[in-house]
Amino acid sequence: MSHLGITLNAMTPLLLAAIVAGVVSAFCWIASLVSRDYSWVDRIWSIVPVVYVWIFAAGTGFADPRLGLLAVLVTAWGARLTFNFARKGGYSGVEDYRWPILRARMPGWAWQLFNLFFIVLFQNAVIFAITLPAWTAYEHSVVSDAPTPFGVLDVVLAVVFLGLLAGETVADRQQWDFHQAKHAGGPGFQPRFLQTGLWRLSRHPNYFFEQAQWWIVFGFGAVAAGTVLIWTVAGAAVLTILFVGSTIFTESITRSKYPEYSEYQARVSPVIPWPPRREATAKSHA
Numbered sequence: 001m002s003h004l005g006i007t008l009n010a011m012t013p014l015l016l017a018a019i020v021a022g023v024v025s026a027f028c029w030i031a032s033l034v035s036r037d038y039s040w041v042d043r044i045w046s047i048v049p050v051v052y053v054w055i056f057a058a059g060t061g062f063a064d065p066r067l068g069l070l071a072v073l074v075t076a077w078g079a080r081l082t083f084n085f086a087r088k089g090g091y092s093g094v095e096d097y098r099w100p101i102l103r104a105r106m107p108g109w110a111w112q113l114f115n116l117f118f119i120v121l122f123q124n125a126v127i128f129a130i131t132l133p134a135w136t137a138y139e140h141s142v143v144s145d146a147p148t149p150f151g152v153l154d155v156v157l158a159v160v161f162l163g164l165l166a167g168e169t170v171a172d173r174q175q176w177d178f179h180q181a182k183h184a185g186g187p188g189f190q191p192r193f194l195q196t197g198l199w200r201l202s203r204h205p206n207y208f209f210e211q212a213q214w215w216i217v218f219g220f221g222a223v224a225a226g227t228v229l230i231w232t233v234a235g236a237a238v239l240t241i242l243f244v245g246s247t248i249f250t251e252s253i254t255r256s257k258y259p260e261y262s263e264y265q266a267r268v269s270p271v272i273p274w275p276p277r278r279e280a281t282a283k284s285h286a
Helices: 002-010 013-035 040-044 048-058 065-087 098-104 108-130 133-139 152-185 205-225 231-257 261-267 278-285
Strands: none
Touching: 013 040, 013 048, 013 108, 013 133, 040 108, 048 065, 048 108, 048 133, 065 133, 065 152, 065 205, 098 108, 098 231, 108 231, 133 205, 133 231, 152 205, 205 231, 231 261
């Protein structure tokens, strides 16, 4: 037991978080093979980043204010996303609607490779990577020889993060209310997809707020390091690229269902909230 205790004490937070990521990845892969349900990564997406950041905070003995604040903020992010995912049935066996469509386009062996390397390994790597600015903060925390003091920039980042969190909450609530009304209204409900509220300014305002929050997490690492030239920017950057690909695929499905979506695309910003294009708006009213 004493030897085990020494080993655990000597283990860096980065190594411990990486081991947890490996275990989570193995679970998602095995669960997908057993259940033939390929949305297990979706179900842990809002949970394991919280675990990773708390591991880094715990590495300082919860004595570093920057990491403590970051852990609380990421926990709030995780709580909101978990709630939104749960109310849409994500934990009751509902599979991501995109996977059956993509699976139908692939031979069985190709789908299984896609499941292992993209759905499980790549996405879990991204989930791990977006939290690594907390490792940068750890390296410049109270455990270092020259810790970066908690300051005004940390407070500003926290306020911006909370604003983005509020924005995503509003966007998801508007989407939820629309789909509830659409379900109650039946097949003839109009409009057939959400175009009001924040969705008048962006086709995917929830995506914008989600990505922006992880760029703020990177900001905490940059403040701790005293520079934005740090390798842990990779997590937020790859997440943004992943969302771009996901958006293109999702919109291709939506456009095939609703031909009028093309006009919406011409009028409304893809991600960043922005006033609608006047020319397209005028044509839509003509």
